[in-house]
Amino acid sequence: MNNNYNYNLKPEPTIQAIRLADELKQIGVKCELEKSDGYKHIDIAITSAFLNIEIDGCHHNLDKEQAKRDLNRTYYSYIKGYNTIRIPNSLLKEEKDIKYTAQRIKEMIEQKPKSYNQRAIQTIKEKEKIKYLTRIGIGIGIVVIIAILIL
Numbered sequence: 001m002n003n004n005y006n007y008n009l010k011p012e013p014t015i016q017a018i019r020l021a022d023e024l025k026q027i028g029v030k031c032e033l034e035k036s037d038g039y040k041h042i043d044i045a046i047t048s049a050f051l052n053i054e055i056d057g058c059h060h061n062l063d064k065e066q067a068k069r070d071l072n073r074t075y076y077s078y079i080k081g082y083n084t085i086r087i088p089n090s091l092l093k094e095e096k097d098i099k100y101t102a103q104r105i106k107e108m109i110e111q112k113p114k115s116y117n118q119r120a121i122q123t124i125k126e127k128e129k130i131k132y133l134t135r136i137g138i139g140i141g142i143v144v145i146i147a148i149l150i151l
Contacts, residue, residue: 010034010041016055016092017043023102030108039076049109052077052084055092081123 013033021044024031035045037052044053046089054070074084085105092098 010036013043014089016089019098020044020055020087020092020102021055023098024105027102027106028107029102037077037080037082037119040073042077046105046109050082051105052082053069053105054084054086056086056088 006146011034017033021031024046026043029046031044031046031053032050033044034041036042037045042052043055045051046053051062054073056070070086076087077084085108087101091101
């Protein structure tokens with residue numbers, strides 16, 4: 001077993017992910033390849049739409065343990081306010097299918113219910129508020145400790 005593997009390295013995107021991301025960008029969808037969300041790397045992330053795209057080979061459907069890992073990945077994205085869609089490699093082999101898939105994704109983003117976006121945005125704002133209040137609390141705690149030490 002190689003213990004020199006760095007798990008923090010950003011994986012190389014697959015050719016299917018690159019081709020779909022390129023097509024999405026051509027039709028005006030801002031996306032990022034292999035974006036880390038702190039738990040995993042996402043094949044294609046469209047953060048403005050709270051949408052993760054995972055491109056799956058056939059082993060994702062044939063291997064029960066892989067399917068469980070995929071379900072957990074989807075769960076962790078969902079609780080952060082992101083939807084995950086899974087696209088099989090077989091849909092990204094021909095140029096016409098890549099264009100079709102990109103267009104459908106764009107339509108999904110444009111049709112996404114506003115209430116979902118608002119819920120996700122509110123969740124993110126609440127988490128940022130907690131981080132901010134924690135920092136203030138730590139700062140106040142340090143000031144109190146210094147004041148006690150000085151007195």
